[in-house]
Amino acid sequence: MKQLTKAEEEIMQILWKLEKANVATMIEEMPEPKPAYNTVSTIVRILEDKGFVDHEKKGKGYLYFPLITRETYSNQSMNKLMDNYFNGSFKSMVSFFMKKNDLSTKDLEAILKEIDKNEK
Numbered sequence: 551m552k553q554l555t556k557a558e559e560e561i562m563q564i565l566w567k568l569e570k571a572n573v574a575t576m577i578e579e580m581p582e583p584k585p586a587y588n589t590v591s592t593i594v595r596i597l598e599d600k601g602f603v604d605h606e607k608k609g610k611g612y613l614y615f616p617l618i619t620r621e622t623y624s625n626q627s628m629n630k631l632m633d634n635y636f637n638g639s640f641k642s643m644v645s646f647f648m649k650k651n652d653l654s655t656k657d658l659e660a661i662l663k664e665i666d667k668n669e670k
Contacts, residue, residue: 551618551626552600561593562602566620570606570613 554562564579565571573591577584594614597603602623605612636642644661647653 551623553627553630554597554600554602554623557593558597558600558602561590561597562616562618562620562623565603565614565616570615572608572611572613576614 560580561576564576568575568579571579573587573594576594577587577590580590594603598605598614602616602618603614604617605614632638632640632643636646644653644658648658
């Protein structure tokens, strides 16, 4: 799966939230300053080319919808992060976040509970 640029990911976040939307609706969801219609339209077409988005005809325009779930993309992104920066080691990644982000013992215990729950 291809990686998304920051602008592409912003559009995907909107589509994951709305499930279906035309370009004008996507722009309404964006913070100020709003991008130009043509800019958003171009990004959506790039997302279609990458296989992240498809469309259906609605009147004179199109409604766009995601083909990839947020969870699928998140999992892929996290795996890539772990592989590229932590040699595929979850332990190294957690250790890094503990050192750099002051991960508390309470946070670590919550993570361990989630891991334990998922292993059952």
